[in-house]
Amino acid sequence: MTEEWEFTAPLIHSLHRHAACITEQGKILVSGGITSTRETGIEDVSEYNPDFDQWMERAPMNNPRDSHAMIAHGSKVFVVGGQEQTRAGVEVYNTKFNTWLELMTAPRIQYMSACGMAANKIFMVGGWENDTESLDVVASYDYENDEWGEEGEMGLARGSADAAAIRLPRLYWSNKLFKN
Structure with a gap:
């Protein structure tokens, strides 16, 4: 690995407002978005293999999406939210079989949300409900039980944010966070 930027193979489509994640196989999966020739979301999915510097088209999502969130967990990749659906639900991609499955519909329109995973739940934080709010x-979405839940409010609305879940050692939690 070098510490310099280098060019790789270009995406199959020129996109914006798409989502991406890294699969457990170390490949980059890119879904949905808007192309230069289409003003609404697409259902296309592409996979980048860094070993061969090559993009491949994969099975398309069941629904067109843009401004959605995407997160990998084991051999599954979940997409949630998005601007293209009135109430965008959850879809899960199986990286081993190149198939998509539709899961539960979300309780509200939620796009450009921060997304993370913890305790076997997908968390969607903030985002937009429409162009002004x-x-x-x-x-939260519990994928094992296929159900949505409300975890609370942030106190301050945030759209177009990002999030990550990290695991800290137990020693950190006890020594740093809970000592005052």
């Missing part, structure tokens, strides 16, 4: 809600 950002959200302060923290919604």
